[in-house]
Amino acid sequence: MFQDEGRFGLLGKPRRCWAPIGVRPCVGARLLRKFSYAFAAVSPHDGVMDSLVLPWVNTETMSMFLTMVSERHENEFVIMVMDQAGWHIAAGLEVPPNMRLVFLPPYSPEINPAEHIWDTLRENTVGNTVFSSLDAADKALSEGLLTLELDPLRMQTLTGFDWITSISLKAN
Secondary structure, three states: EEEEEEEEEEEOOOOOOOOOOOOOOOOOOOOOEEEEEEEEEEOOOOOEEEEEEEEEOOOOHHHHHHHHHHHOOOOOOEEEEEEEOOOOOOOOOOOOOOOEEEEEOOOHHOOOOOOHHHHHHHHHHHHOOOOOHHHHHHHHHHHHHHHHHOHHHHHHHHHOOHHHHHHHHOOO
16 A cells, blocks of 8 residues: 555645636635645555544654554555655554555655545645635545545546556456
8 A cells, every 4th residue: 555644724725727718717715724634545456545634644643544544454464655754754653563664765756656646635625615614624625535435446547557457347
């Protein structure tokens, strides 16, 4: 599985959107710095994704996320590939017994398929939305993550392994 975290919240960043020719779209934005963090791990091979929204990112919350993934895959041995963020390599990180951590080279987000999750969420779930509160933003984020979790074929496509599916479908 490939793991990453994304920061979402009330500080809006307008994104591209569709509008009829000759109409300039009006998009709201907020300048309030309140954030939550989405943790996600995806298996590009079969499209299985696990996610969790937490109020901050540190060694303790990373340990909580790893424990949750471990429990959801209790009958499997999970190789978790991730970047080298400080909380990923901290001495106090608790790694479950059915999991091994493998680290990507520094400064190489382009080789982590989990990065595509955040682009999709920002484009389709929270983009160009002004939320009334951080709870409302967290609810939309959680719903977006759940939608992705329930669609393994889409996750295979997002993480770049859809060619495996297309080969197997052609063979049948």
